[in-house]
Amino acid sequence: MHRTHRVVALALLLAFALAGCRREAEVPGAAADGSPSTPQAAQDAATATAGPVRLEDVMESDPRYILGISYPPGMERYPGLAAELKRYADAARGDLMEAVEAHDPAAGSAGVPYDLTLAYEVLMDTPTVVAVQAWGTLYTGGAHGNPLVARFVWLPQRDEMLRAEALIADQGGWDEISAFVRDALHAALSQRLDADAVEPADRAKLMGSGSRMIDDGTTPEPGNFAQFEPVPGDGGRLRALRFVFPPYQVGPYSDGMQTVEVPASVLLPHLAPEYRDLFAAG
Incomplete structure (x- = not known):
């Protein structure tokens, strides 16, 4: 390697x-x-x-x-x-x-x-x-x-x-972002295991260990969501943020970098007022 x-x-x-x-x-x-x-x-x-x-x-x-x-x-x-x-x-x-x-x-x-x-x-x-x-x-x-x-x-x-810590105005926002990201990462993990045709017993073990890594790496705090990139939408505004997770944060090294796109509809209710105009409202 x-x-x-x-x-x-x-x-x-x-x-x-x-x-x-x-x-x-x-x-x-x-x-x-x-x-x-x-x-x-x-x-x-x-x-x-x-x-x-x-x-x-x-x-x-x-x-x-x-x-x-x-x-x-x-x-x-x-x-x-x-x-x-x-x-x-x-x-x-x-x-x-x-x-x-x-x-x-x-x-x-x-x-x-x-x-x-x-x-x-x-x-x-x-x-x-x-x-x-x-x-x-x-x-x-x-x-x-x-x-x-x-x-x-x-x-x-x-x-x-x-910065993530200034972007979201309340803890409820991080709770919602964390739940959204976890659901997406759990679904992606399940799809990878299905694609690899893992035996049922091994699949259960891998799903369990993988889910724990996801949950540990996405607790609802700004530090876990510090890496993100904007997703452009219509009219020069953003339609989403794509959160980026390096290897080891939500999966083993072999899984590589993982990303989850969180739409503006999830973000907008919790954004700090000074940043709301950056995002599309639809």
Whole structure:
């Protein structure tokens, strides 16, 4: 599995090199989920006072590690968003280099090179909502790398990041979102087991263990729903949010990333007033 991962890493590094040559002409001047570890209030304050952020693609390698980070062009026009993207990448890079420095030279080449591949992609770019996804893998030993999964939803007119804890105004909203998501994930799990034609006894065990992971990973609190992306609708408004769950949160690594689309009709009764205009009412 790790050999395949390294091939993917090298392919991504080559893609970053080609994209980087083009991006340097377009952009002035350049996180274990890789998320910043400082409190959110401190992060927001630092973003507000920080100067312009330069997002430059990164390619590095030596016998100990391979590193590739690719940013989308043009995000510097949203300084707060650019700062968040760079902070996430810097955190992932810091985790990689910490593992590199901790590697025992006496172990020789066993388990190395470590590697980090991280790419950003713009999912939506409108006057009201800009959404960026981060995807990649951080390998610092073991059977496989740790997946990097993150979403960033920026509101240009408000000059702020849309965050789960501010989006929903009441606990009843999280209760309803949690129930909706759980039902969808349980149904998806059942369908996967049916498609795999699992024996009845094994199916019952897998359904039980899978359901427990789903329930544990979707308790009704903002932290479990921090990763989401907007789903555009008519008239420039959003018809839904797609909540994103990295491997291990609601299923084993083999299940990969899972998503559930929650329609505006479920969200609207519980949205904080300042965000209701973002969503379609139908």
